[in-house]
Amino acid sequence: xxxxxxxxxxxxxxxxxxxxxxxxxxxxxxxxxxxxxxxxxxxxxxxxxxxxxxxxxxxxxxxxxxxxxxxxxxxxxxxxxxxxxxxxxxxxxxxxxxxxxxxxxxxxxxxxxxxxxxxxxxxxxxxxxxxxxxxxxxxxxxxxxxxxxxxxxxxxxxxxxxxxxxxxxxxxxxxxxxxxxxxxxxxxxxxxxxxxxxxxxxxxxxxxxxxxxxxxxxxxxxxxxxxxxxxxxxxxxxxxxxxxxxxxxxxxxxxxxxxxxxxxxxxxxxxxxxxxxxxxxxxxxxxxxxxxxxxxxxxxxxxxxxxxxxxxxxxxxxxxxxxxxxxxxxxxxxxxxxxxxxxxxxxxxxxxxxxxxxxxxxxxxxxxxxxxxxxxxxxxxxxxxxxxxxxxxxxxxxxxx
Amino acid sequence: xxxxxxxxxxxxxxxxxxxxxxxxxxxxxxxxxxxxxxxxxxxxxxxxxxxxxxxxxxxxxxxxxxxxxxxxxxxxxxxxxxxxxxxxxxxxxx
Numbered sequence: 001x002x003x004x005x006x007x008x009x010x011x012x013x014x015x016x017x018x019x020x021x022x023x024x025x026x027x028x029x030x031x032x033x034x035x036x037x038x039x040x041x042x043x044x045x046x047x048x049x050x051x052x053x054x055x056x057x058x059x060x061x062x063x064x065x066x067x068x069x070x071x072x073x074x075x076x077x078x079x080x081x082x083x084x085x086x087x088x089x090x091x092x093x094x095x096x097x098x099x100x101x102x103x104x105x106x107x108x109x110x111x112x113x114x115x116x117x118x119x120x121x122x123x124x125x126x127x128x129x130x131x132x133x134x135x136x137x138x139x140x141x142x143x144x145x146x147x148x149x150x151x152x153x154x155x156x157x158x159x160x161x162x163x164x165x166x167x168x169x170x171x172x173x174x175x176x177x178x179x180x181x182x183x184x185x186x187x188x189x190x191x192x193x194x195x196x197x198x199x200x201x202x203x204x205x206x207x208x209x210x211x212x213x214x215x216x217x218x219x220x221x222x223x224x225x226x227x228x229x230x231x232x233x234x235x236x237x238x239x240x241x242x243x244x245x246x247x248x249x250x251x252x253x254x255x256x257x258x259x260x261x262x263x264x265x266x267x268x269x270x271x272x273x274x275x276x277x278x279x280x281x282x283x284x285x286x287x288x289x290x291x292x293x294x295x296x297x298x299x300x301x302x303x304x305x306x307x308x309x310x311x312x313x314x315x316x317x318x319x320x321x322x323x324x325x326x327x328x329x330x331x332x333x334x335x336x337x338x339x340x341x342x343x344x345x346x347x348x349x350x351x352x353x354x355x356x357x358x359x360x361x362x363x364x365x366x367x368x369x370x371x372x373x374x375x376x377x378x379x380x381x382x383x384x385x386x387x388x389x390x391x392x393x394x395x396x397x398x399x400x401x
Numbered sequence: 402x403x404x405x406x407x408x409x410x411x412x413x414x415x416x417x418x419x420x421x422x423x424x425x426x427x428x429x430x431x432x433x434x435x436x437x438x439x440x441x442x443x444x445x446x447x448x449x450x451x452x453x454x455x456x457x458x459x460x461x462x463x464x465x466x467x468x469x470x471x472x473x474x475x476x477x478x479x480x481x482x483x484x485x486x487x488x489x490x491x492x493x494x495x
Contacts, residue, residue, distance in 0.1 A: 101412040200414055209415035221406040222413040228406070 009181045011174035014142040015081065015107045015167065016041035017181075018149035020051045021189040022105075025076035028056040028067035030086060034119065036109045036175050038081040061086040065093035065104075072102035073210055075201030077153065080104070083171060084111035087125045091132070097164045098133030099226060100210055103156030103196070104164040106134075107149065110271065110322070111171035112359040120360020121171040123271065123322035127333045133226060135165040135233060136300040138271045142179040145169045147250060148297075150189055154240050157196050161233040170272040170322075172360065184248060192247060234301045255306040256295040259285055263292030265316040265375040270296045270334060273320060273356065273363060280368030291372055299334070304341045311342060314349040315379040318371050321355040324390070331355045331388030350378050353388030354399075361392040361401065370399050426454065430473035433488040435466055441485035448477035448486060 009017060016038045019027075027046070029039040045051035054071075058064045061082050068078040082090065087108055097104050108126050112118040126136060137152065139145045145167065152165040169175060184192075200208045214222055234254070241252055258274075259281055260266060269277045274295045284291040294310050294317075296303070311317055319339075321332025330336040335353030342348040354371050357363040371391060378384055391399040410416055442463060449457040449464055456471035457464050466477075478486040 099412060200411065200416070207418040209418070210412075212413065212415050214413055217403055218409065218413065221404065221409045224406040225409060226412065 004182045004184065006180045006182050008178050009142050009146070010037070010176050010178045011139075011142045011145045011169045012037035012107075012109065012176065013041055014146040014181050015149050015169070016045070017183060018146045019079055019105075019107075020045045021184070021186055022079075022150060022153045022193055023051070023077065023195075024053050024079040024105075026054045026056065026068065026071035026078045027080065028058050028064045028071065028078065029080045030059070030061045030064050030082070031057045034083045034086045034111065036081065036083055036171070038107050038109070061089040062093055065090045065097060065106075068104045068106075069093060069097050069100065069102060072097070072104050073100065073202050075196065075198035077157075077196045078102075078104045079106070081107040081109075083109040084113055084119070084125045087129055088113060091129065094129055094132035094134060094164075096211070099222075101162040101226070101229070102164060103153070103162055105149070105152045105156055106164065106166050107145075108166050108168045109171040109175040110168050118359040119171070121173050121272075121322075122358050122360065123168075123170075124324075126166060126168050127321075127323045127325070129166070130300055130333055133163070133230060134300060135161075135163055135230075135237070135298075137165065137167050137298060138296065139167065139169045139174065140272050140274050140295065141174060142169075142177070142181045144252075145174065146181050146183060147244065147248075147252070150184070150193060151240055151244050154193050155233070155237055158236050158240065159197070159199060160236045161229070162199065163230060163233060168271070173272045188248065192244065230301050234298070234303060237298065252297065253306075254298040254303045255310050256297065257310055258293040258295065260292035260294065260310070262290055263314060264290040265318070265372065265379050266292040266294055266311070266314050267318050267320060267368065267371065267375075268294045268296060268311075268334070268338060269320045270299065271322060273322065276363060276365055277320065277368045279365045280372060283365065283369065284372050289372070289376065291375075296334070299337075302337055302341065307338065307341055308345055311338075311349055312345065312347070315382075316350045316352070316375045318375045319351060319353045320371070320391075321353055321388075322357055324355050324358065329387065331390070335388055350382075350384045352378060352384055352386065354391045355388060356391040358390075358392070363392050367391055367399065374399075425469055427456075427467075427469045427471050430468075430471060430491070432473070432491050433475065434468065434471060434473050434491055435475065435477050435486045436489050437464065437466060438485045438487070439463055441483050443483050443485070445482065447480050447482065451476050451480045
């Protein structure tokens with residue numbers, strides 16, 4: 001096989017390059033803050049004639065999603081990108097997109113929400129949108145952003161799925177950090193991603209009504225149908241992932257295990273912070289400590305079975321959230337979900353949450369070493385004192401910066 | 402029998418255009434319904450124009466109420482200049 005091109009791309013550029021190769025018909029996006037480089041590059045591609053797409057610069061993110069919904073309902077391949085407050089402003093339309101079962105793909109550069117005003121990285125935005133009915137994929141680096149943006153279109157448009165997909169990468173840490181990205185040829189992308197084949201496109205010759213009233217006599221049936229489709233999509237996602245791995249020499253999973261052989265305690269991470277955490281795991285392993293790591297790629301649908309399998313046999317799991325779910329019982333949404341998923345498991349591990357790196361607070365290897373120390377202590381005592389502890393925060397009750 | 406979640410259309414799409422006609426809005430009519438006195442009716446068709454639900458059926462020389470769709474709002478009776486339409490309680494019978 002011919003060696004593939006390696007381009008120097010940051011996470012945003014990797015997303016834009018992948019989207020260009022996926023040939024969307026419509027890109028609708030709000031062009032200024034909190035927008036990222038993604039749509040800037042895409043508008044360059046369109047202006048330079050490298051991408052034959054309708055680029056709609058709308059007046060708000062609510063309109064961006066609305067335009068994507070309209071385009072997708074017509075049968076177009078529609079794409080948008082946003083971050084933080086932009087995603088928050090889209091909230092209403094996110095539900096509409098997923099309920100209409102429209103295969104829209106959206107990149108989100110994960111950033112904190114105001115207030116205080118903060119443009120840096122955490123996952124308050126997409127974690128807050130976890131119940132909107134979108135598939136959510138979280139990426140660790142530019143290479144993953146590139147690979148999963150392409151897969152996102154394939155997953156979304158698969159007739160067994162037909163759901164919108166959020167492809168998430170950490171703001172700045174990934175979105176603005178340049179890395180080498182091995183890109184596929186246009187031909188390879190074309191062979192993996194055929195043109196969209198819409199099921200019920202809006203067509204005057206064959207009219208359909210989308211978004212009609214759902215009276216109480218019908219609403220639950222329509223919503224449960226959506227829930228079943230979302231849950232079942234995990235099988236299709238796994239299948240598409242396998243095909244991508246085999247075709248292009250990758251080795252992705254929906255839950256990825258790192259040095260878990262013989263591990264007694266493990267970190268469970270999501271997004272770019274996984275890289276830093278792996279360094280800490282390596283250091284601990286070098287000292288002979290039984291530590292491993294699990295990286296969650298898919299948050300929606302939540303990979304319950306894969307996670308139960310990966311976590312069984314462990315004594316303690318430290319779940320590293322990137323946001324706070326205020327007033328919840330477990331600190332962050334990931335911790336809540338993991339604990340809920342393990343509840344009915346015999347010999348389940350202790351699970352402690354570590355909301356970490358809020359609003360761009362730098363989290364380094366030594367933070368993870370402290371977390372792992374805590375996990376080893378819980379393993380030794382076979383008891384958990386607290387459900388969660390915020391990491392990277394000054395003051396009592398927290399693990400300091 | 403109403404459809405199960407497996408039987409309802411994909412995402413609740415309506416695949417058959419114009420099927421609102423088969424939706425029986427008359428079954429949630431307010432407790433009164435319009436009744437026409439054909440002897441008083443002058444076939445001026447104001448009721449036919451004003452009815453918001455298209456529930457007045459225009460026939461040869463006379464009008465008829467479509468009770469399958471009529472919600473009993475009373476606009477036809479209010480607009481009728483010759484007092485040919487009267488709202489009557491559902492309990493009274495025809």
